[in-house]
Amino acid sequence: MKVERELSLRAVLTGLVLGIVLTPSNVYAGLKIGWSFNMSIIALLIGFSFWQGLASRSRSCPAWTIHESNINQTVASAAASIISGGLVAPIPAYTLLTGEQLQAGPMMAWVFSVSFLGIWIAWYLRPSLIADNNLKFPEGMATLETMTHIYNHGQEAMRRLWVLIGAAVFSGLVKAVDTFYWAFPRWSPTAHLERLTFTFDPSLLLVGFGGIIGLRVGLTLLLGAALTWGGIAPWLLAQGLVELPPGSEGPQFAVLVEWLLWPGVTIMVISTLASLALRIVQVRNVGKSASTGTSVVWQRPKLGPLAGLAVAIGLIVTLQAALFGINWLMALLTIPLALCLAAVAARVVGATGIPPIGAIGQLSQLGFGIVAPGQVPINLMSANTAGGAAGQCTDLMNDFKVGHAIGATPAKQVIAQCLGIAIGSVVGVLVYQTLIPDPQTMLLTEEWPAPAVATWKAVAQTLTSGLDSLSTSIRWAMLIAAVVGLVLGILDACAKARLARYLPSAAALGLAFILPASISLMMALGAILTWAASLRWRSLTERFAIAAAAGLIAGESITGIGASLWQLLQNL
Template identity: 65%
Template structure:
C-alpha cells in the first residue's frame, strides 16, 4: 500500500515549507533580472533526500513518487506566485501613481488572480492534458527527473549534495558582499564602467547562465554589446542623453530611460508575433484533425469556483483601484481567454508566455480605456496572474496523469501553495522594496519586467506624441526587428537547426533593459556550463543544473535574509 500514499500530511507540509523558503528566491531574481526559476526539480531532490535520510535512522513508510508529486505541486505553485504581479504590474502601478497597495489587500489581490488561473486550469484539464499532440516539455523534464530519482536513488542524493554545496558557496559570497562591504566590481576603464560594463561577482547570475543555456546566454551578450557598447555611446555623443555634471561610475538609470524603449518594443512585438503564428497554426491543425479531443464539458463545481474567483477579482478592482465596474467585469473574459491561449502555447512549446499575455491585455485595455493607466496595469495584471498559475498547474496535471495521481488532490495542493506564496511573496516584496519609486529601475534593482509594464502603460496613456522623436524611431526599429524575431521563432518550431542557430528574442530584448554587467555574468555562466557539458557530458547532465540551481537559491536566500537583517537593525 505504500506506493499509493499520496496526499499525506508530510507531503503537504514539505511543500509548504519549501514553498515558503523558495518563494523569496523568485521574488529576488525577478526584481534583479526579470526571470524566475521553476522550483519543481529542487523540491523533488530536497524532499527525496530528506525523507530517504530519515529512513536510515528509524523505521518508517517510504517516501513515494505520488507524495513527491504533491510536494512539488505545492512548492512550484507557491514559488510561481510572482506571476500574480509582484515583480511587474504591482511595482509599475506604484511607480506611476505613487500609491502603495496596503499589505493585506496586496496579499488578497495576488491570491485572487492566481486562484482564478487555477480553476481555468481545472476546466481545461481534460481537453489539454489528455491531448497527446501537446507534449508539455516542462512536465516531461519534471517527470524524467522524478523517474531518475526513484530508479537511481543514490545519484539523487549526490545531486542534492551538489545543490547544497553550491548554495552554501553562493550564500557565503553574498554574505561577504554584505558584511564586508560590496566586493570589487572590476571594469577595464572608466568609460566602460560608465556604460555598466563591469564584472559583478554574483553567483546567482552565473547560476542563471548555467540554467538558460548557451543560446540564450550568447543572445544576452550580443544584445548587451549592441545596446550598451554601441547605442549608449552614440546617445551620449549625439546629445540625446546627457549625464549629470560630475557623474562617475555606472550610469544605468540615465541611459536605461532611452534604451528600454527599443528593448520593450522588441520584446512585445516578438512575443505577440510568435504567439499569433503559433496559435493560428494550432487552430489549423485542430480544425484539420477529426479525432481532436473535445473540450471538457462544463462541471458545476468548477464553474461555480470560476464565478467565485471572478467575483472576488472584480470586487478587488473596484475597491482597491477605483476601477469602473464595467471595466472590472470586462477583465474576466479577456483574462480567461488569454489564460486558455497561454495554456495551449505551454503545452506545445514549454514556454509560458506570461509577459506576452500581460502586454496583449495591456494593449486591449489601451484601446477600450485609453488614458486610464490604473485600468491598463491592474486589469491586465489579472491576465498574467491567471495565465501563470494556469500553466503551472497544467504542467503538474500532466505529470500527475502520467504517474496516476489524483487531479483533485493536486488542485488542493496548488491552492495551498498560492496561499503560502501570496503571504510570503508579498512580505518579501514589501521588505525588499520599501520604497519602489526610489529603489526600482536602478543599478541595484533593474526590475526589467517593471520597466516593461510601466513603459507600455505610459505609451498607451499619453500616446506616441508625448515621446521624443528619437525614441519613436527606436521603438519602430525595435518593433520591426522583434517582428522578424517572432516570425523566425515560430518557424523554428518546425526546424531544429534553425532553433539552435536563432538568437533568443527574449534575451536580446532583455539586454537593453538590464545593466551590461548582468548580461556579461549570465553569458559567462552559460559558456561555463556549455564547456563542462562538451568535455564531460555525462557528469554535466547529472550535476550542472543542480549546481546552477544551488547558486541561484543560495545567493537569493542570503540576499533576502540580509535585507531583512539590515531593516531590523535600522528599526524597520
C-alpha cells in the same frame, strides 16, 4: 489493491516549507533580471532525499511515495510561481506611475485572487488538453522524467541534492562576505566603460541563471550588451540625446536606461506577440489534425469547481473596484479575457513548453488601452488579471500532466495548488516589501533593474500618453526595434529546431537594453562555462548542472534577502 498515500500531511507540509524557502529566490531574481526558475525539480529532489533517507534509517517512517512527491512539488512550485500574479511587474509599475503603494494585506489578497482564478481555468481545461496527445507539456515531462529517475536510482537524488546544497552554501558565503565584511570591487578597465555599466559584478546568482538559460540566450545577452551599452549608449552621449548630470561618476545606468528601455521593450513586446500569434495558429492546426476522439473543450460543471470559479471571479471584481477604483463593468470585462488568454497560454505551453506570460500581459494591456484609453489602473491591474491567471494555469497544467502519467487524483492536486498559492502570496509579498520598501526610488536602478516592471510601465505610459509624448529619436528607435522584433518573432516561431539554435533570442536581445551590461556579461559567462563543461564532461553536466545552478541562485538570493531584512531592522 493498495492505495498509495497522496495528499498526506507530511507531503503538504514539505511542499509548504519548500515553498517558503524557494519563493524568495524567484522574487529576488524577478526584480534583478526579470526571469524566474521553475522549482518543481528542486522540490522533488529535496523532498525525496529527506523522506526516503529518513525511511531507510527508521522502520517507523513509511516510504515516501511517488504520489506524495507529486503533491510536494505541486505545492512548492505553485508557491514559487506566485510572482506571475504581478509582484515583479504590474504591481510595482502601478506604484511607479500612480505613486500609490498597496499595503501588505490587500496586495496578498490581490495576488492570491488572480492566481486562484488560474487554478479553476486549468481545472476546466484539463480534460481536453491532457487527453490531446499532440500537447506534450515539455516542462511537465521533464519533471516526470526526473521523478521516475530518482525512484529508480535513489542515490542519484542524494548526489544531486548534495551538489545543490554545496553550491547554495558557497554562493551564500560569497554574498555574505560581499555584503557584510569586504565588498568585492566592481572593477572596470576604464572610467568610460564603468560609466556605461561595463563592470565586474561578483554575482554567482547570475552565473547560475546563465547555466540554466543555455548558450543561445547567453550569447544573445552578450551581443545585446555590446550593441546597447558598447554602441548605442556612447552614441547617445556623443549626440547629446542623453545628458549626464554634471560631475557624475560611476555607472550611469539610471540615466541611460530612460532612453534605452523603449527600443528594448519594443523588441520584447513585438517579438513575443508575433511569436505567440504564429504559435496559436500552429497549435490550432495541430488540434484540427489530431484524432483525440473528442471535441470537448470544457468539462461539464460540477458544484465544487463551479463554486471555486465563482469565488475567484467575485474576489477579482471586488478587489479591482475596492483597491484600484475600477468600474464594476470594466472589472467584469477582465474575466472573459482572462479565460480566453489563459486557455491560449495553456495550449502554447503544452505545445512548446514556453509560458507566454509576458506576451499575455502586454496583449491584455493593448486591449484595455483600446477599451479604456488613458486609464492607468485599468491598463495595468485589469491586464494583471489575465497575466496572473495564465501564469498559474500553465503551472498547474504541467502538474496535471505529471499527475495524469502516474495516476494522481486531480482534485487533490487542485487542493495542493491552492495551498501553494496561499503561502506563496504571503511569503512573496513580504519578501517584495522587504526588498523594495520604496519602489519609486529603488526600482529601475543598477541594483534593481526590474526589466519586467520597465516593460509594463513603458507599455502603460505609451498607451496612456501616446507616442507623441516621446522624443523623435526614441520613436525612430522604437520603429527600428519593432521591425527587428517582428522578424525575430516570426523566425522563432517558424524556424526548424536545428536552425533556431543559431538565431538570436529576441527576449534576451530586448532584455540586454534594460539590464546593466555587467549583469548580461555575468549571465553570458555562466552559459559559456556550462557549455564548455558539457563538451568535456557531458554526462556530469547533464546530471548536475541544473542542481548546481539552482544552488547558486538559491544561496545568493536567500542571503540577499536576509541582508535586506537585517538592514531594515537596523534602520528601525
